[in-house]
Structures are given as structure tokens and as C-alpha cells.
Amino acid sequence: MKISILYGTETGNAEMLAEDIQAELEGAHDVSCENLADTDPTALDPTQLYLLVCSTYGDGELPASAQPFAEAMDSAKPDLSAIHFAIFGLGDSEYHETFNGGPKHLAELMVAHGAVQIGERVAHDASGPDMPEDLAYPWAEAVIEEVEEKLGVPA
């Protein structure tokens, strides 16, 4: 199984993190990395494991680069029941009620179209003590391990 990292970003943090995750995984796995702005939700590939990395902007909304993807989902209503994904969110608890609202919305959208979520959504807090990669690398490894166990294929 191949791994596709898709990122949604406004000011580049999610993109940097996605590229760091790619660099961390690519010794052991076949990994690509793409902006959600360039991703067609009707063309997702069931042979890939999708790792979504998405920030939050505005008032708990999706960042600009994830919005066309969400709009295309709403209009095309793809059947994603063969798609497996996991999601890592970026946000800031200073925003209280809208903390990590962007990735929450994206995960709900994927599941609403039938996609199978692997593991829990991780919500990084820019006001917390952890660097995003310190949470994201173990998250990615745990997701891959779960998929290998669940689907019986090495990712």
C-alpha cells in the first residue's frame, strides 16, 4: 500500500509538517505529498492510505487550500467507501470553541461520504508545549501499523 499525504493550509504550517512527515516515512514507505487544492475528491485511490494534515482558519473554518476540495465533495458527492484515511489537525486553543474546527469539519466530510477513518483525529495546539512533528510522527507510525494489521498489507 502506498501513502498519500494531503495537506490543507493557509500560511504554510500544515504544508511544512506534511513534508516533514513525508521525509520521516519515505525510507520505509512509498509516500507522496500533495496540496488538497490540487486533489480531486472523485479521483481518490483505494490502494493508497491517505494521511490528511489540515489547519484551521477564520472562525474554525477550513484553510484556503482545503476549501475547493470540500466544495468539490459537496457538489460531486463521491462514494469514498473504499478509502481509508487518518487526520492530523493544526489549531490554537486560544480560539477556544473553534479549536481545530477545520480538521474536524474535514474528517466529518470524509466520513459523511463513506470514507473509513483510521484512529482518532489528533488536534495539535499551537499554544501547547508540543512541536507538531513530535505528535505527528508517532501518529503516522501508529496509523500505518493499524492499517497493516487491519488490511493485512504492509504499507
Ligand SMILES: Cc1cc2nc3c(=O)[nH]c(=O)nc-3n(C[C@H](O)[C@H](O)[C@H](O)COP(=O)(O)O)c2cc1C
Ligand atoms: C487569522 C487566524 C485565524 C485562526 N483561527 C483558528 C481557529 O478558529 N481555531 C483554531 O484552532 N486555530 C485557529 N488558528 C490557528 C491556526 O490553525 C494555526 O496557526 C496553524 O498552525 C496554521 O496553519 P497553516 O499555516 O497551515 O494554515 C487561526 C490562525 C490565524 C492566523
